[in-house]
Each structure stands twice: as C-alpha cells, then as structure tokens.
Amino acid sequence: MFGSSLKILRVDLTNQTMRIEQLSEEIYRQYPGGKALAGYILLNELLPGVDPLSPENILVIAVGLLTGAPVSTLPRYVVSAKSPLSLGFGQSEAGGFWGPEFKLAGFEAMVITGRAKEPVYLFIKDGEAKILPAGHLWGKLTAEVEHTLRREHGDDRIRVLQTGIAGENLVRYAGLTNDLRHFNGRNGMGAVFGSKNLRAIAVRGNGRYQQLAANGAGLMEIGKGLARRVKDDPISWELQSHGTLGLITPFQAAGMLPTRNFREGLFEGWDKINWDAYEEKIFTRNHSCYACAIRCKREVKIDGKESEYGGPEYETVGVFGSNCGVGDIEVVARANELCNAYMLDTISCGMTISFAMECYENGLLTQADTDGLDLRFGNAEAMLTMIHKIARREGIGDLLAEGSWRVARKLGNGAEDFSISCKRQELPMHEPRGKFNVGMGYAISEIGADHLVIPHDGGFANDQTYQFKEGAKLGMQNPQPAKAFNPDKMKHFYLLEQWVSLENTVGYCFFGPSPRSFIRVEEVMDSINNACGWNLSVEEAMLIGERAINMARLFNLREGFTREDDTMPKRLFTALPEGPLSDIVISYEVFQESLTELYRLKGWDPQTGVPTRQKLESLGLGWVLEKEWSRLA
Amino acid sequence: MVSVSVGGYLGFYTPRHQRKFQFAAGEGLAISEIVRQLGLPQAEVALVSLNGDVVEDFSILVREGDELKLFSVTDGG
Numbered sequence: 001m002f003g004s005s006l007k008i009l010r011v012d013l014t015n016q017t018m019r020i021e022q023l024s025e026e027i028y029r030q031y032p033g034g035k036a037l038a039g040y041i042l043l044n045e046l047l048p049g050v051d052p053l054s055p056e057n058i059l060v061i062a063v064g065l066l067t068g069a070p071v072s073t074l075p076r077y078v079v080s081a082k083s084p085l086s087l088g089f090g091q092s093e094a095g096g097f098w099g100p101e102f103k104l105a106g107f108e109a110m111v112i113t114g115r116a117k118e119p120v121y122l123f124i125k126d127g128e129a130k131i132l133p134a135g136h137l138w139g140k141l142t143a144e145v146e147h148t149l150r151r152e153h154g155d156d157r158i159r160v161l162q163t164g165i166a167g168e169n170l171v172r173y174a175g176l177t178n179d180l181r182h183f184n185g186r187n188g189m190g191a192v193f194g195s196k197n198l199r200a201i202a203v204r205g206n207g208r209y210q211q212l213a214a215n216g217a218g219l220m221e222i223g224k225g226l227a228r229r230v231k232d233d234p235i236s237w238e239l240q241s242h243g244t245l246g247l248i249t250p251f252q253a254a255g256m257l258p259t260r261n262f263r264e265g266l267f268e269g270w271d272k273i274n275w276d277a278y279e280e281k282i283f284t285r286n287h288s289c290y291a292c293a294i295r296c297k298r299e300v301k302i303d304g305k306e307s308e309y310g311g312p313e314y315e316t317v318g319v320f321g322s323n324c325g326v327g328d329i330e331v332v333a334r335a336n337e338l339c340n341a342y343m344l345d346t347i348s349c350g351m352t353i354s355f356a357m358e359c360y361e362n363g364l365l366t367q368a369d370t371d372g373l374d375l376r377f378g379n380a381e382a383m384l385t386m387i388h389k390i391a392r393r394e395g396i397g398d399l400l401a402e403g404s405w406r407v408a409r410k411l412g413n414g415a416e417d418f419s420i421s422c423k424r425q426e427l428p429m430h431e432p433r434g435k436f437n438v439g440m441g442y443a444i445s446e447i448g449a450d451h452l453v454i455p456h457d458g459g460f461a462n463d464q465t466y467q468f469k470e471g472a473k474l475g476m477q478n479p480q481p482a483k484a485f486n487p488d489k490m491k492h493f494y495l496l497e498q499w500v501s502l503e504n505t506v507g508y509c510f511f512g513p514s515p516r517s518f519i520r521v522e523e524v525m526d527s528i529n530n531a532c533g534w535n536l537s538v539e540e541a542m543l544i545g546e547r548a549i550n551m552a553r554l555f556n557l558r559e560g561f562t563r564e565d566d567t568m569p570k571r572l573f574t575a576l577p578e579g580p581l582s583d584i585v586i587s588y589e590v591f592q593e594s595l596t597e598l599y600r601l602k603g604w605d606p607q608t609g610v611p612t613r614q615k616l617e618s619l620g621l622g623w624v625l626e627k628e629w630s631r632l633a
Numbered sequence: 634m635v636s637v638s639v640g641g642y643l644g645f646y647t648p649r650h651q652r653k654f655q656f657a658a659g660e661g662l663a664i665s666e667i668v669r670q671l672g673l674p675q676a677e678v679a680l681v682s683l684n685g686d687v688v689e690d691f692s693i694l695v696r697e698g699d700e701l702k703l704f705s706v707t708d709g710g
Contacts, residue, residue, distance in 0.1 A: 234645035464676035
C-alpha cells in the first residue's frame with residue numbers, strides 16, 4: 001500500500017451516472033493527490049476557453065497522499081476547476097474534517113462534469129455514491145442544510161461540503177464550507193457548484209488511514225511525537241495560543257496593516273480588532289481540524305450566543321476591520337457569520353466592499369447607485385447590509401457579486417486603480433510593501449492574489465533563524481531582508497514555492513511544515529515515506545511540487561494569460577502615505593527584473609514566462625508538449 | 634520605567650509566557666540587553682518598534698518613558 005486507494009469517483013450530473021476509475025501507481029507517483037492530481041486531470045480533460053459557469057467546466061476534488069493520516073496538520077483537500085473569478089486555474093484548499101472523511105470513504109479524488117437539471121446533492125458512504133434531489137436545500141443557509149442532511153441520514157457524523165445561497169446565485173467569489181467553519185474560500189469554487197446545480201456533497205467513511213499506508217505504525221509514532229511537541233515549540237505554541245489573530249498588533253507596529261482598501265498601513269482602531277479585543281469580547285474556546293493537536297481555530301459568541309459558524313481568522317478580521325475602516329471586533333464577527341451562512345469568500349467580499357467604499361468616496365458610486373446606502377469607510381451597518389445584497393444579488397449587490405476587477409472596468413474613470421487584485425482576484429491581508437516576496441507571490445500565483453504561495457519574508461533575514469535553517473535544507477542560501485528584491489530572493493522564492501506546492505499536493509496545512517511552522521523537513525519526508533514506501537528524497541519531493549506549479553502555469557497559458565498578468569496593482573508600486581513604510585517604494589523596473597530572474601530559475605522563457613520544452617520534459621510533462629505545444633509556443 | 638511588550642512566538646520564551654514588562658532604564662539600556670534579560674533569541678526578533686518607529690539597531694539605548702515592542706516574524710496563514 002502507498003497511502004492511497006487510487007480510486008477516482010466520476011460523476012456526470014447531466015446524465016446522472018457515476019463510475020469508479022482506478023489510477024495506476026505510476027501516475028499517482030507523479031501526481032500524488034491534491035493540487036498535482038487536480039492539475040493533471042484538468043489539463044488532460046478540460047478544453048481551454050470554456051465558460052467556467054457552463055456545464056463544460058470540470059470540478060475536481062482531490063485529497064492528498066497524507067490526508068487523513070493520524071498526524072497533526074494533515075486534513076487538507078483541494079477543489080479545482082476553471083475559476084469564474086480569475087478565468088484561470090482555480091484551486092482552493094481547506095482543512096476541517098471533510099477531506100479525511102472522503103479519503104476514509106475510499107476515494108482519492110472526485111471528478112464532476114455536466115450540469116444537473118434540478119438541484120442535487122451527492123451522498124457518499126464507504127465506496128458507494130448516490131445523486132439525490134436537493135430542491136428542499138436550495139435557498140437555505142448553510143447551517144440549515146448541514147442540520148437537514150445529518151437528520152435525514154440519521155447520522156451526526158456525516159461531513160458536509162457545500163456552497164450556499166451565494167453559490168446558487170453564481171457570485172463569482174462564492175466558496176465552499178465543511179462543518180460550517182472550514183472554507184475553500186478562494187477562486188469562486190462555490191459558483192461552479194451552483195452552476196452545476198450541485199448544492200452539497202455529504203460523506204461518511206469508516207476506513208482507517210493505517211490500512212492505506214506502507215507503514216501505518218511508523219506514521220502513528222510520528223503523529224504521537226508531533227502531538228507531544230505542539231506545546232514545546234514556539235511556532236505551534238503561538239498558533240495554539242492566538243491562532244492567526246496575533247498578526248494585527250505587529251502589522252500595526254510595522255505600518256503594514258491593510259487599511260481602507262490598501263490605501264494606508266496604519267489603522268486608528270487597531271486595538272479594537274486585535275487579539276486582546278477578540279479575547280475580551282467574542283472568544284469562547286479553541287477548535288481543531290482532524291487529528292490536529294495545534295487547535296488554532298477559534299469559536300466565538302455573538303450577542304451572547306455561540307456562533308454556529310466559528311470565529312473569524314486574521315484574514316477576515318483584517319478585511320472587514322481595518323480594510324473597511326471598521327474598528328469593532330463584534331461587527332467583524334457578524335460579517336464573518338453572514339459570509340459563512342451565505343458562503344462568500346470573506347477576502348474577496350470584504351475587498352470588493354472596500355473597493356466600492358473607495359469608489360463612493362471618490363464620486364464614482366453615489367447613493368443613487370448604492371440603494372441609498374452611505375457607503376463610506378467605517379460605516380459598519382452599510383458593510384453588513386452589503387453582504388446580504390451581494391449574496392442575494394439584490395440591487396447594487398448584483399454588480400458587486402462580479403468582483404472588484406469587473407466592476408472597475410464597468411465604472412471606468414479611474415475605478416480600475418481601486419481594484420486591488422491580481423489576475424482578477426482580490427488581495428489577502430498581507431502588505432507587499434513590507435515583505436516583497438509576498439508581492440511576487442501575489443503576482444505570479446496561477447490562481448491570482450494568494451498569500452499561501454510561500455512562507456513570508458522576514459524569517460530569512462539572518463542565518464540563525466529557525467526559518468532560514470530549515471530553508472537551507474531545501475537548498476536556500478544567503479539570508480535576505482524582507483524589503484528587497486534581488487537574485488538571492490528569487491532563489492528563495494523558487495525553492496519555497498516548490499515546497500509549499502508539495503504541501504498542497506500531499507495534504508498539509510500551511511501551519512504544519514517548516515519553514516513556516518514546526519514540522520521539520522525530515523519529519524515531513526518521514527511522514528511521506530511511511531505513507532507511500534517510495535523512499536523519496538527532498539529533491540524528488542520538490543520535483544512533485546514543481547511539476548504541479550508547471551501544470552497550473554500551462555493551464556493558464558492555454559487560457560491566454562501572458563507575462564502582463566504576472567503583476568501587482570498600481571497602488572502597490574507607490575509609497576504608503578505615513579508610518580514606518582512611508583519611505584518604501586517597490587520599483588516597477590526592479591520588480592520586472594526580478595520576475596525575469598524568477599522565470600529563468602524556473603526554466604521558463606525569461607521574457608514570456610512560457611516553460612521551455614526542456615523544462616517540461618525534465619518534469620515528465622512531455623505528454624503536455626505533444627497535446628498543447630502548438631498552442632503554447 | 635520602560636514599557637516592553639513581546640508579540641508573536643517570542644512570548645514562548647519569556648518567564649511564564651508573560652508578554653508585558655517594565656524595565657528600569659537608568660542612564661539608558663540597550664535593546665539587546667533587554668532582549669537578553671527576557672531570554673529571547675535575538676535572531677528570532679524580527680521586528681522592533683520603539684515609540685512607534687521601527688528600528689533595526691539593537692545597540693540603541695532606550696530611556697525612561699520609552700515604549701518598546703518586540704515581535705517574531707509575521708508570517709501568513
């Protein structure tokens with residue numbers, strides 16, 4: 001056994017048929033789940049140029065080699081399709097419990113094609129699947145759907161992955177949730193569900209991961225050791241102590257807390273949304289993903305009652321707090337609850353609202369456009385009302401449901417500069433002017449602006465940091481400061497991106513492996529090899545990550561993306577108005593030189609960013625050359 | 634007194650994981666000395682804010698009434 005059943009469930013919603021396909025070990029070894037397997041399937045089966053909201057789009061849901069292993073930080077699965085937001089490679093990972101349950105129900109991936117005539121949901125149990133009517137679930141909030149499915153199947157342990165009303169209404173940044181508090185937020189995968197008349201996938205699996213693993217006992221030992229170490233390691237200790245909420249205070253101190261649509265880096269209300277405020281006003285207890293001893297998630301109370309939807313994490317606090325000018329953690333918690341009940345990506349939703357606020361303050365939108373709302377920064381009630389409108393596509397919400405990039409093109413007159421997005425997807429809450437490689441990640445990421453492409457700058461500034469020492473195991477040399485672009489930093493990027501891509505392939509959470517977190521490089525490799533028995537080296541593992549990156553790149557090139565798409569919004573090439581970063585400017589010319597250097601390191605044409613024939617062959621992607629080269633070259 | 638706070642995973646290293654401290658600065662106390670007395674590994678101190686300004690020189694002397702904030706690296710997630 002090598003950590004996988006090798007089974008792919010294929011669901012044709014148009015014809016209401018299903019079949020199970022068996023992968024070969026040879027293919028799985030090159031594409032061992034997650035991002036890599038999804039890329040392999042999409043590149044093989046999805047025709048370029050399809051409308052992402054048409055029946056021709058293909059949804060792939062894939063767990064990783066290690067997903068469901070009894071080891072901390074291994075709950076992840078990826079949902080992939082052509083993105084209705086970016087129009088490129090769509091990819092969104094989530095933790096929670098759904099991925100392990102799906103794996104332990106006997107599957108490695110699911111491929112969903114076509115479109116059901118009427119709303120449906122899928123029910124999967126221990127190797128068998130059914131397509132069932134979902135008319136009674138359509139139009140319901142996510143909590144009601146989850147309760148209904150558990151009640152109807154008489155099993156409280158069913159795990160439900162679903163979109164919400166936002167997905168039904170094809171909001172381009174509608175997401176997916178499992179257990180109501182874990183999210184495939186980005187890239188509009190919920191809208192793809194909605195376009196297929198697919199509301200939910202309920203899963204129950206009684207398998208045990210150890211039965212899939214080459215050395216299940218070895219994995220158990222690794223899992224026990226890491227669980228014991230969580231409280232004894234500084235990084236996992238901090239994640240357990242504060243989750244991601246510890247970021248507000250240092251970002252404010254560094255002048256890099258995204259404020260009022262990235263116009264500023266300091267927020268006067270920062271201490272009303274930081275961890276101290278969170279703990280005092282809304283926090284109730286920690287929560288966990290499958291088998292994870294860190295327990296970084298937060299549960300909260302709203303108006304004295306514990307929310308069914310979990311608590312906001314840093315990204316959500318930033319985007320509905322400082323980024324919309326709202327200094328009130330209780331309002332932020334309500335915004336989080338609304339997005340999760342409707343199933344909107346909090347990042348794109350908050351950023352589209354802050355975009356609209358900036359348009360409003362500059363006269364590009366008026367109260368006649370906003371259904372009478374005074375949509376200035378800081379207006380908490382208007383912000384909350386806007387979430388309802390977007391999810392239901394009511395009034396101006398119908399326009400904003402398209403995302404800031406499309407609205408900006410419609411409004412014109414300079415609104416384009418207020419859409420803070422890359423490849424049409426809005427930025428997460430990390431300020432590139434304080435950590436340059438995060439900006440490079442936003443620019444080059446195949447899915448559009450994403451903060452989880454590499455561990456962030458700052459930990460690699462001297463050779464005595466834990467992060468740098470772990471990075472050195474991946475080949476990293478020459479420490480570099482956060483606020484710099486140079487060839488050494490591009491080499492850092494090149495190596496770290498492959499490692500994170502591997503994480504997204506085998507099923508790790510970003511908070512598991514080093515250099516970002518506490519699981520050492522050799523422990524990651526031990527886990528992989530105990531699962532698959534292949535005795536992979538770090539170099540071979542990095543190659544798996546690099547292969548997945550290149551497939552996503554090829555997907556986008558087929559869709560017409562070019563070097564011009566690998567950039568940041570104009571605003572980020574200017575200085576912040578005040579604070580510690582006010583003298584920092586990212587030079588457009590230096591950014592372009594660095595991009596060229598990064599292309600060169602990746603084995604891509606330095607000018608066009610197209611992978612070279614030699615590179616693709618070295619990655620075992622010759623089959624793509626035969627299929628696609630005439631289109632790409 | 635100098636008001637000192639630590640953030641991020643630096644709190645792991647301090648006695649009883651405390652995050653706020655008061656130091657008597659006398660004629661001036663180097664930031665590196667405060668870092669040492671708190672038991673923090675200096676290499677892991679990624680951000681230093683002194684009275685609202687970001688400083689990078691650990692030999693800078695802090696004075697009575699100053700506010701010093703020390704943070705570990707601020708990574709994503």
